[in-house]
Amino acid sequence: MPALKEADLIQIRRHLHQIPELALQETQTHAYLKAVIAQFDQTNLTVRGIDSLPTALLVRVAGSDPKRTIGYRADIDALPVTEATGLAFASKHENVMHACGHDIHMTVALGVLSYFASHQPKDNLIFFFQPAEESENGGKLAYEAGAFEGQWRPDEFYGLHDTPDLPAGAIGCRMGTLFAGTTEVNVDLIGKSGHAAYPQNANDMVVVAAQFINQIQTIISRSIDPIQSGVITFGKLDAGTIRNVIAGKARIEGTVRGLTQTMIETIDERIKDVAAGIARSYNCKVDVELNQGGYLPVENDPKLTANLIQFMQHADKVNFIETEPAMTGEDFGYLLSKIHGTMFWLGVQDDSQLHAATFTPREEAIEPGIDAITSFLNYRMQQA
Known part of the structure; x- marks a missing residue:
């Protein structure tokens, strides 16, 4: 079949939106992707x-005169969010939603793949x-499983993430760090419980x-260079059982975020x-x-990113916007620590933010995104 058209792409995106699945449970999504690719x-x-x-x-596409192997990644899982968009094609899976736009990511990747399947x-x-x-860091799991060895190892890797903060179809990128890294922090404090009236006989972990x-x-305020960026947030605290018992x-x-490792x-x-x-205290x-x-x-990667930005800045019909780093996390960072590459944004223009139950990316971003990526990849393949 020829490259997917806009109507096909929208139909694919809406189907994927209705079958969101959590990490490592993406069986329906996997089957649907295979069925589309089989066409x-x-x-x-x-x-x-x-x-x-x-x-x-x-999926490997054999080149006609290859000098390199280029990787492109699209993530496929969803979030434990109850959808509140009111869309006719809203999630059919209870308490699961593509609230981060991975349905857009997959659709764009399928569009790019369909183009190169019919244009070697x-x-x-x-x-x-x-x-x-x-x-569950699926990128790390795949790498450690040997997925990218031999003819399956890219020389360079690219991927996108959608953002509601840019106009629909715009491409955003920057030199350096695009997404922060993250560390999950769990802290258990263990003292001694006791009666509220006799604190001297207990060791109160609420106070600690x-x-x-x-x-x-x-x-952050006293150990980190103020010119640098870092975040520590504790979002959950559990202690005690009743008001008159010392915990x-x-x-x-909580979580740690930083722009460099x-x-x-x-x-x-x-x-x-x-x-x-x-x-001790x-x-x-x-x-x-x-x-x-x-x-x-x-x-x-500095060299690859400068090349991508230069192309996008001068490409016809590409609205390129230089962006600031984001403190959100993304496991594509692991793959980029192993294989040189670049991540960039695709604008999907929405009032709701990523991970919100009302997040509704604009579908008119899909085709411009595919056009920008296929054009860039063709350009990259002509370079020495």
Whole structure:
């Protein structure tokens, strides 16, 4: 079949929007993607999966005169969000929604793939439909499973993320870090419970938790260069059972964000230092668990990113906008730590933000996004 047309793309996007699935559970999505790809011209295509990651899908397009292999990644999972858009094609899966726009990501990738299936590229292309971006770091899992070895290893990797903050169809990018890296922080404080009237016989973890949180907040203001960027947020605190019993245990859960891996590691070490000091000061036990997984900062390769930006700035019909770094996380950062590449934004213009139950990306962004990416890839293939 020829490259997908706008009506086809919208139909695909709306179908995908109705079948959102959580990380590592994307069975319907995987089956639908395979069915769509099976309709393309198969002459130069090779499709394969990953045994240890059964919802992942890889498609190789053989080039006519390859000098390199170019990778393109699209994430396929959804979020545990109850949709409130009121759309006729809203999610059919209870309490699950494509609230981050991965249905747009997949549709754009299918559009690009359909073009190169019917217009053989000069270089080899690898399309990676990745499960588990929102959690479980599917990019890291795929890499560690050996998905990108031999003829399946890209020399360079590209991917997009949609954003409601740019006009529909606009391309956004920047040199350096596009997305922050993240670390999950879990802190268990263990003291001694007791009667509210006899605090001297207990070790109150509510008080200790309060002190811990206050001291942690000084890390950003007093341990980090103010020209740099970092965030520590504790979003959950559990302690106690009733008002007149001193809590002997407390648990705090939060997240660290940093624009470089060095920044994240610095913050992580300072959290450990504060925990050790709190434990000694209050004669209690403080256990800190830090889990970054595959959510490294998305640090764009300087040479490849400059090339992409230069193309987008001068390309006909591309509305290019230079963007600021975002403190949101993205596991494409792990792949970029292993393979040089670039991530960029596709504007989808909406009043609601990513992850909101009302997030409604504009579908008129899909075709311009596909056109910009296919044009760039063709341009890249002509370069030495």
